[in-house]
Amino acid sequence: MELLRIAEKTFESRLFTGTGKFSSNSVMEAALLASGTELVTVALRRVDVDGALLRKQTGAAKAGHQDEMLRHLRHPSFNLLPNTSGVRNAREAIYAAQLAREALGTHWLKLEIHPDPRYLMPDAVETLNAARELVRDDFVVLPYVHADPVLCKQLEEVGCAAVMPLGSPIGSNRGLQSRAFLEIIIEQAGIPVIVDAGIGRPSDAALALEMGADAVLVNTAIAVAHDPVRMADAFRLAVMAGRLAYESGVPAERLHAEASSPLTAFLDA
Amino acid sequence: MPTTALPRTQPAITSFEQTFNDWAWEDATALIHSRTAADVERALQNPTRDLRDFAALISPAAAPYLERMAALANQATLRRFGRVIQLYAPLYLSNECQNICTYCGFSMDNALERKTLNPAEILRETEVLKAMGYEHVLLVTGEANRSVGMPYFEQAFNLLRPHFSQLSLEVQPLEEQDYRRLTELGLHSVLVYQETYRQETYKVHHPKGRKSSFAYRLDTPDRLGRAGVHKIGLGVLIGLEDWRSDSFFTAMHLRYLSRTYWRTKYSISFPRLRPHAGGLQPTSIMSDRELVQLITAYRLLDPDVELSLSTRETERFRDNVIPLGVTTFSAGSKTNPGGYACAEESLEQFEISDERSPAEVAAVIRKSGYQPVWKDWDRGYVG
Numbered sequence: 001m002e003l004l005r006i007a008e009k010t011f012e013s014r015l016f017t018g019t020g021k022f023s024s025n026s027v028m029e030a031a032l033l034a035s036g037t038e039l040v041t042v043a044l045r046r047v048d049v050d051g052a053l054l055r056k057q058t059g060a061a062k063a064g065h066q067d068e069m070l071r072h073l074r075h076p077s078f079n080l081l082p083n084t085s086g087v088r089n090a091r092e093a094i095y096a097a098q099l100a101r102e103a104l105g106t107h108w109l110k111l112e113i114h115p116d117p118r119y120l121m122p123d124a125v126e127t128l129n130a131a132r133e134l135v136r137d138d139f140v141v142l143p144y145v146h147a148d149p150v151l152c153k154q155l156e157e158v159g160c161a162a163v164m165p166l167g168s169p170i171g172s173n174r175g176l177q178s179r180a181f182l183e184i185i186i187e188q189a190g191i192p193v194i195v196d197a198g199i200g201r202p203s204d205a206a207l208a209l210e211m212g213a214d215a216v217l218v219n220t221a222i223a224v225a226h227d228p229v230r231m232a233d234a235f236r237l238a239v240m241a242g243r244l245a246y247e248s249g250v251p252a253e254r255l256h257a258e259a260s261s262p263l264t265a266f267l268d269a
Numbered sequence: 270m271p272t273t274a275l276p277r278t279q280p281a282i283t284s285f286e287q288t289f290n291d292w293a294w295e296d297a298t299a300l301i302h303s304r305t306a307a308d309v310e311r312a313l314q315n316p317t318r319d320l321r322d323f324a325a326l327i328s329p330a331a332a333p334y335l336e337r338m339a340a341l342a343n344q345a346t347l348r349r350f351g352r353v354i355q356l357y358a359p360l361y362l363s364n365e366c367q368n369i370c371t372y373c374g375f376s377m378d379n380a381l382e383r384k385t386l387n388p389a390e391i392l393r394e395t396e397v398l399k400a401m402g403y404e405h406v407l408l409v410t411g412e413a414n415r416s417v418g419m420p421y422f423e424q425a426f427n428l429l430r431p432h433f434s435q436l437s438l439e440v441q442p443l444e445e446q447d448y449r450r451l452t453e454l455g456l457h458s459v460l461v462y463q464e465t466y467r468q469e470t471y472k473v474h475h476p477k478g479r480k481s482s483f484a485y486r487l488d489t490p491d492r493l494g495r496a497g498v499h500k501i502g503l504g505v506l507i508g509l510e511d512w513r514s515d516s517f518f519t520a521m522h523l524r525y526l527s528r529t530y531w532r533t534k535y536s537i538s539f540p541r542l543r544p545h546a547g548g549l550q551p552t553s554i555m556s557d558r559e560l561v562q563l564i565t566a567y568r569l570l571d572p573d574v575e576l577s578l579s580t581r582e583t584e585r586f587r588d589n590v591i592p593l594g595v596t597t598f599s600a601g602s603k604t605n606p607g608g609y610a611c612a613e614e615s616l617e618q619f620e621i622s623d624e625r626s627p628a629e630v631a632a633v634i635r636k637s638g639y640q641p642v643w644k645d646w647d648r649g650y651v652g
Contacts, residue, residue: 020351020353021347021350021351021352021353022351022352022353022640023352023353023638023639023640024635024640025640043645044647045434045644045645045646045647045650046642046644046645047644047647048644049647049649086646086647086650087650088532092649092650095649095650096647096649096650099647099649115532116531116532117532117533117534117573118527118531118573171348171349172348173348220348220351223351223352224347224348224351224352
């Protein structure tokens with residue numbers, strides 16, 4: 001299968017994952033390893049920033065609870081993708097991004113700005129403003145947005161490395177409700193499209209990849225499954241199957257059989 | 270710095286009082302008690318639920334449906350919050366108070382040594398809380414506006430902000446500009462319990478002091494919403510009045526607020542007044558079964574609201590409600606100013622039932638298949 005390239009990195013796995021909602025850090029680690037993921041997003045607000053900075057500066061690990069999550073994510077195959085979940089505007093997002101770069105030592109960023117804490121709906125205006133600033137500041141920006149084709153082109157123009165449109169409300173497990181718009185985004189995109197949010201089943205993930213999405217990001221469906229490790233494996237297989245199907249050429253859907261050509265048959269007569 | 274392209278639109282100023290005045294206490298009580306099994310069935314089947322559904326779920330008619338309510342609440346909580354329980358500790362800064370409240374240990378008419386922590390004492394408490402692993406703290410005081418007013422709070426926030434990731438407040442109601450100012454200094458959430466939504470009963474239990482104004486307290490969450498505080502905590506003191514009707518009004522308040530201030534998060538607490546010697550006797554006693562009914566009903570009404578359970582509840586009850594919709598626990602709490610650093614346990618606001626250490630409670634959470642979360646905010650996030 002083709003490798004996925006985003007900014008300076010290439011990925012074999014097209015399954016990106018989150019780290020929230022797991023019953024423990026060890027279950028999270030086992031599930032992420034089973035998923036084969038190479039890009040793992042971490043909410044900055046869950047990270048022990050002071051501890052991470054201290055370790056960076058002095059090499060000493062601070063004893064504490066929070067440090068534990070990062071310890072479970074230290075695998076050569078995992079690239080960390082800090083996210084700004086919790087911020088409400090561009091100003092807070094930029095601050096959080098700088099803190100994340102400092103604490104976690106990566107300039108990759110999943111930009112999430114949701115002023116609405118209920119459905120976590122992304123704010124298009126603030127996201128575009130923040131993306132423009134962060135790209136200027138040399139961040140690799142992956143913005144979480146509505147499945148809005150115009151916004152996705154604008155984000156591409158300001159220099160984002162990929163776009164992450166939602167399939168349905170985050171955590172809802174409702175699948176690709178925004179399918180018609182995702183198809184337009186995928187068709188128009190000059191940068192990778194990662195379908196984020198709402199993917200509840202492996203079949204949703206397979207569908208996204210079949211449609212030509214470059215990757216998917218899955219968290220809730222794995223974290224709250226009865227057996228997160230096996231569910232992670234199911235998503236790994238589904239994403240591979242979807243991509244393989246896409247690369248092989250998925251046959252187009254047809255509503256009617258095309259048995260004869262009554263309108264043009266006279267040309268052959 | 271980016272330039273925000275559009276000015277933020279300012280909605281018209283509204284107040285919960287308008288919605289609240291549409292309902293007489295007796296009408297709410299009658300609605301709840303007229304709910305039937307068919308209403309409960311309908312409420313359980315609806316994918317989204319309204320206040321009438323909530324009335325059915327907290328009604329006596331829902332009692333036989335408790336197991337089903339618990340299963341649905343468990344699923345809804347897993348979807349939204351996952352297998353995690355957040356931990357916080359209360360940090361009592363002062364027990365000075367100029368209110369008389371019939372149920373509270375800090376009431377002005379109680380002969381009690383009064384204490385307000387100075388900066389050095391606050392830092393000593395901080396040290397103990399940090400050693401326990403806490404990153405989220407709830408600052409608590411009585412109401413003594415002269416000695417424990419805005420200058421005191423500003424000083425406390427400046428002192429505490431470098432040490433904690435999230436600072437919340439449970440103090441006397443303040444003005445909108447005060448909440449704005451404290452948000453700049455790192456305030457995340459404010460808890461302001463109405464105690465009871467029945468005005469006549471409220472007057473009986475709050476005869477003296479600024480807290481005796483029902484209307485000013487009722488308007489406080491609106492001021493918090495306008496000030497842009499990140500999270501607002503609501504609740505009543507269960508036992509002052511019929512818990513079903515009081516919870517119905519709490520839910521109505523929650524609904525109004527979450528539609529009006531949609532950028533804000535909300536949490537609900539359900540402290541139960543316990544019968545104890547010499548103290549106020551509850552007029553209505555809520556059983557454990559009924560508290561589970563209420564917790565699951567809140568979760569089914571609102572999949573996103575945080576539900577918080579304090580150390581007032583027993584170990585056994587707390588351990589068993591972890592999967593039922595609760596999202597937030599306190600642990601190892603001391604409810605007297607200076608209680609963490611000094612061993613003496615006098616001057617308490619209320620008695621603790623669950624006296625286990627934070628580490629022990631965290632171990633129980635893990636044993637239940639949930640992850641204890643100590644940090645879910647960063648002090649850098651200021652609106």
